[in-house]
Amino acid sequence: MRKDPKESSDHGDTSGDGKVASPYDLPTERIPSPAPPHGPTGLVIPRTDDELDPGASFDADFLTEEIAAYPPAGTSDRSDQPTQVIAAPPVAATDDTSARIEQGDVEIGRGTLDLGLLALRLAVGGTVLVHGLQKLTGVWDGPGLGGFEEMLANAGFQQAKLLSILGAVGEVAGGALLILGLVTPLAAASVLAVMINAWAFRQVGDPGLEYFAPVGTEYETLLGVCAGVIILTGPGRISLDGRRGWATRPFIGSLVALLLGIAAGVCVWIFLNGANPLI
Numbered sequence: 001m002r003k004d005p006k007e008s009s010d011h012g013d014t015s016g017d018g019k020v021a022s023p024y025d026l027p028t029e030r031i032p033s034p035a036p037p038h039g040p041t042g043l044v045i046p047r048t049d050d051e052l053d054p055g056a057s058f059d060a061d062f063l064t065e066e067i068a069a070y071p072p073a074g075t076s077d078r079s080d081q082p083t084q085v086i087a088a089p090p091v092a093a094t095d096d097t098s099a100r101i102e103q104g105d106v107e108i109g110r111g112t113l114d115l116g117l118l119a120l121r122l123a124v125g126g127t128v129l130v131h132g133l134q135k136l137t138g139v140w141d142g143p144g145l146g147g148f149e150e151m152l153a154n155a156g157f158q159q160a161k162l163l164s165i166l167g168a169v170g171e172v173a174g175g176a177l178l179i180l181g182l183v184t185p186l187a188a189a190s191v192l193a194v195m196i197n198a199w200a201f202r203q204v205g206d207p208g209l210e211y212f213a214p215v216g217t218e219y220e221t222l223l224g225v226c227a228g229v230i231i232l233t234g235p236g237r238i239s240l241d242g243r244r245g246w247a248t249r250p251f252i253g254s255l256v257a258l259l260l261g262i263a264a265g266v267c268v269w270i271f272l273n274g275a276n277p278l279i
Helices: 005-011 113-137 144-154 160-180 184-205 218-233 252-272
Strands: 100-102 105-107
Touching: 113 144, 113 160, 113 184, 113 218, 144 160, 160 184, 184 218, 184 252, 218 252
Parallel strands: none
Antiparallel strands: 100 105
Protein backbone atom coordinates (compact mmCIF):
# COMPACT_ATOMS: atom_id res chain seq x y z
CA MET A 1 0.00 0.00 0.00
CA ARG A 2 1.28 3.43 -0.88
CA LYS A 3 2.22 5.58 2.14
CA ASP A 4 0.32 8.80 2.57
CA PRO A 5 2.73 11.75 2.57
CA LYS A 6 0.55 13.72 5.01
CA GLU A 7 0.47 10.87 7.48
CA SER A 8 4.20 10.50 7.20
CA SER A 9 4.81 14.16 7.93
CA ASP A 10 2.45 14.14 10.95
CA HIS A 11 3.64 11.00 12.68
CA GLY A 12 7.24 10.70 11.43
CA ASP A 13 8.94 8.22 9.13
CA THR A 14 9.52 4.57 9.93
CA SER A 15 13.19 3.65 10.24
CA GLY A 16 14.69 0.49 8.94
CA ASP A 17 14.56 -1.31 12.27
CA GLY A 18 10.81 -0.86 12.53
CA LYS A 19 10.89 2.09 14.91
CA VAL A 20 8.79 5.14 14.16
CA ALA A 21 10.66 8.44 14.18
CA SER A 22 9.09 11.30 16.22
CA PRO A 23 9.59 15.08 15.95
CA TYR A 24 10.16 15.08 19.73
CA ASP A 25 13.30 12.96 19.21
CA LEU A 26 15.06 15.94 17.63
CA PRO A 27 17.59 17.79 19.90
CA THR A 28 16.61 21.08 21.51
CA GLU A 29 17.37 24.01 19.32
CA ARG A 30 20.32 26.00 20.55
CA ILE A 31 19.62 29.60 21.40
CA PRO A 32 22.21 31.81 19.76
CA SER A 33 24.41 33.90 21.98
CA PRO A 34 23.65 37.61 21.94
CA ALA A 35 25.90 39.66 19.80
CA PRO A 36 27.67 42.81 20.88
CA PRO A 37 26.88 45.31 22.27
CA HIS A 38 24.38 43.19 24.34
CA GLY A 39 26.94 40.52 25.18
CA PRO A 40 30.53 39.42 24.50
CA THR A 41 31.36 37.29 21.48
CA GLY A 42 31.21 33.57 22.18
CA LEU A 43 28.96 33.96 25.27
CA VAL A 44 27.77 30.58 26.52
CA ILE A 45 24.27 30.35 27.94
CA PRO A 46 24.37 28.45 31.29
CA ARG A 47 22.35 25.24 31.31
CA THR A 48 22.66 24.13 34.93
CA ASP A 49 22.76 25.80 38.36
CA ASP A 50 26.49 25.08 38.59
CA GLU A 51 27.12 27.04 35.44
CA LEU A 52 25.44 30.19 36.89
CA ASP A 53 28.71 31.90 37.68
CA PRO A 54 28.65 35.63 37.03
CA GLY A 55 32.38 35.80 36.35
CA ALA A 56 34.46 37.85 34.04
CA SER A 57 32.87 36.23 30.97
CA PHE A 58 29.46 37.72 31.79
CA ASP A 59 28.45 41.33 31.45
CA ALA A 60 26.73 42.54 34.63
CA ASP A 61 24.44 44.72 32.59
CA PHE A 62 23.41 41.67 30.56
CA LEU A 63 22.55 39.50 33.58
CA THR A 64 20.27 41.91 35.41
CA GLU A 65 18.54 44.90 33.98
CA GLU A 66 19.29 48.08 35.89
CA ILE A 67 16.28 50.22 36.67
CA ALA A 68 17.12 53.87 36.34
CA ALA A 69 16.68 55.94 39.49
CA TYR A 70 14.94 59.27 39.13
CA PRO A 71 16.94 62.00 40.89
CA PRO A 72 15.26 64.88 42.73
CA ALA A 73 14.06 67.74 40.61
CA GLY A 74 16.79 70.15 39.64
CA THR A 75 19.67 67.68 40.13
CA SER A 76 21.47 65.24 37.85
CA ASP A 77 22.77 62.92 40.57
CA ARG A 78 21.30 59.42 40.31
CA SER A 79 22.84 58.13 43.54
CA ASP A 80 20.64 56.71 46.24
CA GLN A 81 18.84 59.35 48.25
CA PRO A 82 18.19 58.98 51.99
CA THR A 83 14.64 58.40 53.08
CA GLN A 84 12.91 61.65 54.00
CA VAL A 85 10.34 61.83 56.77
CA ILE A 86 7.25 63.68 55.62
CA ALA A 87 5.72 65.59 58.54
CA ALA A 88 1.99 65.20 59.00
CA PRO A 89 0.01 68.44 58.74
CA PRO A 90 -1.42 69.79 61.99
CA VAL A 91 -4.93 68.67 62.84
CA ALA A 92 -7.49 71.43 62.57
CA ALA A 93 -8.72 72.66 65.93
CA THR A 94 -12.29 71.79 66.84
CA ASP A 95 -14.35 72.81 69.84
CA ASP A 96 -15.84 69.38 70.54
CA THR A 97 -12.67 67.30 70.37
CA SER A 98 -11.79 65.69 73.70
CA ALA A 99 -8.23 64.95 72.67
CA ARG A 100 -6.35 66.18 69.62
CA ILE A 101 -2.81 66.55 68.31
CA GLU A 102 -1.57 70.02 67.48
CA GLN A 103 1.91 70.21 65.96
CA GLY A 104 3.14 67.29 68.00
CA ASP A 105 1.51 68.30 71.30
CA VAL A 106 -1.37 66.27 72.71
CA GLU A 107 -4.12 68.39 74.16
CA ILE A 108 -6.23 66.65 76.77
CA GLY A 109 -9.95 67.33 77.09
CA ARG A 110 -10.89 70.34 79.25
CA GLY A 111 -13.67 68.55 81.10
CA THR A 112 -15.80 70.97 83.18
CA LEU A 113 -13.19 73.75 83.15
CA ASP A 114 -15.12 75.94 80.70
CA LEU A 115 -18.33 75.56 82.70
CA GLY A 116 -16.51 76.60 85.89
CA LEU A 117 -15.02 79.67 84.18
CA LEU A 118 -18.47 80.63 82.93
CA ALA A 119 -19.86 80.49 86.47
CA LEU A 120 -16.94 82.59 87.76
CA ARG A 121 -17.44 85.20 85.03
CA LEU A 122 -21.17 85.44 85.67
CA ALA A 123 -20.67 85.88 89.41
CA VAL A 124 -17.91 88.50 89.19
CA GLY A 125 -19.31 90.30 86.15
CA GLY A 126 -22.84 90.37 87.52
CA THR A 127 -21.76 91.75 90.90
CA VAL A 128 -19.58 94.46 89.35
CA LEU A 129 -22.29 95.38 86.83
CA VAL A 130 -24.91 95.87 89.54
CA HIS A 131 -22.65 98.12 91.64
CA GLY A 132 -21.65 100.09 88.56
CA LEU A 133 -25.30 100.73 87.69
CA GLN A 134 -25.90 101.94 91.24
CA LYS A 135 -23.15 104.52 90.83
CA LEU A 136 -23.99 105.48 87.25
CA THR A 137 -27.80 105.66 87.37
CA GLY A 138 -28.73 105.52 91.07
CA VAL A 139 -30.89 102.36 90.69
CA TRP A 140 -31.33 99.94 93.61
CA ASP A 141 -30.80 102.76 96.14
CA GLY A 142 -27.44 103.66 94.60
CA PRO A 143 -25.71 107.02 95.09
CA GLY A 144 -25.76 107.99 91.39
CA LEU A 145 -23.01 110.00 89.76
CA GLY A 146 -23.49 112.98 92.09
CA GLY A 147 -23.32 110.94 95.25
CA PHE A 148 -20.37 108.90 93.94
CA GLU A 149 -18.48 112.11 93.10
CA GLU A 150 -19.08 113.42 96.60
CA MET A 151 -17.79 110.18 98.13
CA LEU A 152 -14.58 110.40 96.13
CA ALA A 153 -14.05 114.05 97.03
CA ASN A 154 -14.52 113.33 100.74
CA ALA A 155 -11.99 110.50 100.47
CA GLY A 156 -9.36 112.94 99.21
CA PHE A 157 -9.40 112.17 95.48
CA GLN A 158 -8.47 114.91 93.03
CA GLN A 159 -10.51 115.19 89.84
CA ALA A 160 -13.43 113.56 91.66
CA LYS A 161 -15.96 114.33 88.90
CA LEU A 162 -13.85 112.70 86.18
CA LEU A 163 -13.02 109.74 88.38
CA SER A 164 -16.67 109.20 89.30
CA ILE A 165 -17.59 108.90 85.61
CA LEU A 166 -14.62 106.69 84.75
CA GLY A 167 -15.17 104.49 87.80
CA ALA A 168 -18.90 103.99 87.19
CA VAL A 169 -18.48 103.37 83.44
CA GLY A 170 -15.54 101.07 84.11
CA GLU A 171 -17.60 98.91 86.45
CA VAL A 172 -20.62 98.75 84.12
CA ALA A 173 -18.59 98.04 80.97
CA GLY A 174 -16.20 95.67 82.70
CA GLY A 175 -19.01 93.68 84.34
CA ALA A 176 -21.01 93.40 81.10
CA LEU A 177 -17.98 92.31 79.07
CA LEU A 178 -17.06 89.71 81.69
CA ILE A 179 -20.54 88.22 81.48
CA LEU A 180 -20.29 88.03 77.67
CA GLY A 181 -16.67 86.89 77.70
CA LEU A 182 -15.68 89.60 75.21
CA VAL A 183 -12.17 91.20 75.22
CA THR A 184 -11.97 89.47 78.59
CA PRO A 185 -8.37 90.37 79.59
CA LEU A 186 -9.03 94.10 79.21
CA ALA A 187 -12.45 93.90 80.86
CA ALA A 188 -11.04 92.04 83.85
CA ALA A 189 -8.09 94.46 84.00
CA SER A 190 -10.48 97.43 84.29
CA VAL A 191 -12.38 95.68 87.09
CA LEU A 192 -9.09 94.92 88.84
CA ALA A 193 -8.01 98.60 88.66
CA VAL A 194 -11.35 99.73 90.13
CA MET A 195 -11.15 97.13 92.91
CA ILE A 196 -7.61 98.25 93.87
CA ASN A 197 -8.89 101.78 94.43
CA ALA A 198 -12.01 100.49 96.20
CA TRP A 199 -9.79 98.41 98.50
CA ALA A 200 -7.58 101.43 99.31
CA PHE A 201 -10.67 103.62 99.77
CA ARG A 202 -12.14 101.14 102.24
CA GLN A 203 -8.82 100.71 104.04
CA VAL A 204 -8.27 104.45 104.49
CA GLY A 205 -11.79 104.86 105.94
CA ASP A 206 -10.98 102.54 108.87
CA PRO A 207 -7.39 102.83 110.15
CA GLY A 208 -5.51 99.60 110.58
CA LEU A 209 -5.66 96.48 108.46
CA GLU A 210 -9.28 95.35 108.49
CA TYR A 211 -10.52 92.39 106.45
CA PHE A 212 -13.92 91.21 107.63
CA ALA A 213 -17.14 92.94 106.60
CA PRO A 214 -18.86 95.29 107.14
CA VAL A 215 -15.86 97.57 107.76
CA GLY A 216 -13.20 95.29 106.28
CA THR A 217 -12.01 94.76 102.70
CA GLU A 218 -13.02 91.15 102.08
CA TYR A 219 -15.53 92.09 99.36
CA GLU A 220 -13.05 94.25 97.40
CA THR A 221 -10.24 91.72 97.93
CA LEU A 222 -12.35 88.83 96.67
CA LEU A 223 -13.56 90.64 93.53
CA GLY A 224 -10.07 91.93 92.73
CA VAL A 225 -8.45 88.50 93.07
CA CYS A 226 -11.20 86.87 90.98
CA ALA A 227 -10.70 89.47 88.24
CA GLY A 228 -6.98 88.68 88.21
CA VAL A 229 -7.70 84.95 88.06
CA ILE A 230 -9.96 85.42 85.04
CA ILE A 231 -7.15 87.30 83.27
CA LEU A 232 -4.70 84.47 83.93
CA THR A 233 -7.05 81.57 83.09
CA GLY A 234 -8.99 83.13 80.23
CA PRO A 235 -12.78 83.16 79.89
CA GLY A 236 -13.02 79.60 78.57
CA ARG A 237 -14.72 78.40 75.42
CA ILE A 238 -18.23 79.30 76.56
CA SER A 239 -17.70 82.95 75.72
CA LEU A 240 -17.54 85.30 72.76
CA ASP A 241 -13.76 85.03 73.01
CA GLY A 242 -13.98 81.23 72.90
CA ARG A 243 -11.99 80.87 69.67
CA ARG A 244 -9.22 83.27 70.65
CA GLY A 245 -5.90 82.21 72.09
CA TRP A 246 -6.38 83.97 75.43
CA ALA A 247 -9.66 82.10 75.98
CA THR A 248 -8.09 78.65 76.43
CA ARG A 249 -4.30 79.10 76.45
CA PRO A 250 -3.50 82.57 77.88
CA PHE A 251 0.16 83.47 78.04
CA ILE A 252 2.19 86.66 77.55
CA GLY A 253 -0.71 88.88 76.47
CA SER A 254 -2.79 87.96 79.51
CA LEU A 255 0.16 88.53 81.82
CA VAL A 256 0.64 91.99 80.30
CA ALA A 257 -3.08 92.75 80.83
CA LEU A 258 -2.76 91.74 84.48
CA LEU A 259 0.23 94.04 85.01
CA LEU A 260 -1.56 96.90 83.24
CA GLY A 261 -4.61 96.52 85.48
CA ILE A 262 -2.47 96.56 88.63
CA ALA A 263 -0.41 99.51 87.39
CA ALA A 264 -3.51 101.53 86.46
CA GLY A 265 -5.13 100.99 89.86
CA VAL A 266 -1.97 101.81 91.80
CA CYS A 267 -1.13 104.91 89.72
CA VAL A 268 -4.64 106.34 90.06
CA TRP A 269 -4.47 106.00 93.83
CA ILE A 270 -0.93 107.36 94.16
CA PHE A 271 -1.26 110.37 91.83
CA LEU A 272 -4.89 111.32 92.52
CA ASN A 273 -5.13 110.51 96.23
CA GLY A 274 -1.75 109.84 97.74
CA ALA A 275 -2.90 108.58 101.16
CA ASN A 276 -1.18 105.58 102.67
CA PRO A 277 -3.85 102.84 102.96
CA LEU A 278 -1.66 100.64 105.19
CA ILE A 279 -1.55 103.00 108.17
